[in-house]
Amino acid sequence: MDLWFTEYYTKNARFSIKIDKPVISLNSEFQRIDIFDSYAFGRVLVLDGYLMLTEKDEFIYHEMMTHIPMAVNPEIRDVLVIGAGDGGVIRELTKYETIKRIDMAEIDKLVVDLCKKYLPQTACKLDDPRVHIYYEDGLKFVRSKNNEYDLIIVDSTDPFGPGEDLFTREFYGNCYKALKSDGILINQHESPYYPNDALAAQKTHNRIKSIFPLAKVYQAHLPTYPSGHWLFGFASKGLDPIDDLSSNWSMLGINTRYYNKELHKGCFALPTYVKELL
Ligand code: AG3
Structure with missing residues (x-):
């Protein structure tokens, strides 16, 4: 099964990264936090659906x-x-x-x-x-x-x-x-x-x-x-x-x-x- 993370840039443009494996997903008092491993960019941190960082860049x-x-x-x-x-x-x-x-x-x-x-x-x-x-x-x-x-x-x-x-x-x-x-x-x-x-x-x-x-x-x-x-x-x-x-x-x-x-x-x-x- 293919699992992808997608950030929506506008209604008509989005960016997707193929997920290797999910690491953790939690809701803090302030926001949703997702961490996953990807093939193209290594480990990735996402807050409220917005990509914060990838290990590669x-x-x-x-x-x-x-x-x-x-x-x-x-x-x-x-x-x-x-x-x-x-x-x-x-x-x-x-x-x-x-x-x-x-x-x-x-x-x-x-x-x-x-x-x-x-x-x-x-x-x-x-x-x-x-x-x-x-x-x-x-x-x-x-x-x-x-x-x-x-x-x-x-x-x-x-x-x-x-x-x-x-x-x-x-x-x-x-x-x-x-x-x-x-x-x-x-x-x-x-x-x-x-x-x-x-x-x-x-x-x-x-x-x-x-x-x-x-x-x-x-x-x-x-x-x-x-x-x-x-x-x-x-x-x-x-x-x-x-x-x-x-x-x-x-x-x-x-x-x-x-x-x-x-x-x-x-x-x-x-x-x-x-x-x-x-
Ligand atoms: N600081 C957030 C940059 C904004 C990214 N925005 C987005 N993906 N829509 C990144 C924290 C890294 N230390």
Whole structure:
């Protein structure tokens, strides 16, 4: 019997992966969680029917969220990660010995517990002594913080369901307040291609732009996300992702499979239709 997972991108477009075997399916207090093994992409994590990561291509997303800001400011010491219960962003951050503290605010403890058990490739560094996990709503967590972090990474779900609050003006305003004077905010920005995602990307960018003096968007090729073309936001209180790119990053000896210095400069060059959207 053939078993397939399908994510619906629009009424008329969908993406399917053939399942090798189901691993676990549960409903948490917040969402439905499915983990399965696939032939084409290895183990896959799905939340509320939306594909979050696959073992084969997660390195692209997690490297692009982490090394872009770290290469701009290798002095980053204190980091807040919001969402990201699978641990992929944390794994990349722990490659930097210079980082002293990583706070993570993840609303759903069950995601973390299941990823530790079934997705060791991404969850492998969640027990690093520098990592402090708070099982709290990211919006509330960041509200009480002032001038504390050099970097905030928002690794949320889509702006529908439990992740919705992490796309509001209020949230971005609180992130601004929680960041130090050279602070950087990175967030996943949806795809520019399908109309609903594109609208979300546009709104997100406009909200961030109304709060941060510098707000840019960069892109990556992600085989298993809607349209395969994904956007990320880089916002800061002043640091520019290209003009301030540190010349020291390559000396740190960080091992990456997608990110490199040429790509860092190239990924901020956007297609015309994306520039027009933003
Ligand atoms: N963060 C969610 C990306 C959004 C994917 N959207 C979708 N498939 N419709 C991924 C979590 C990985 N750490």
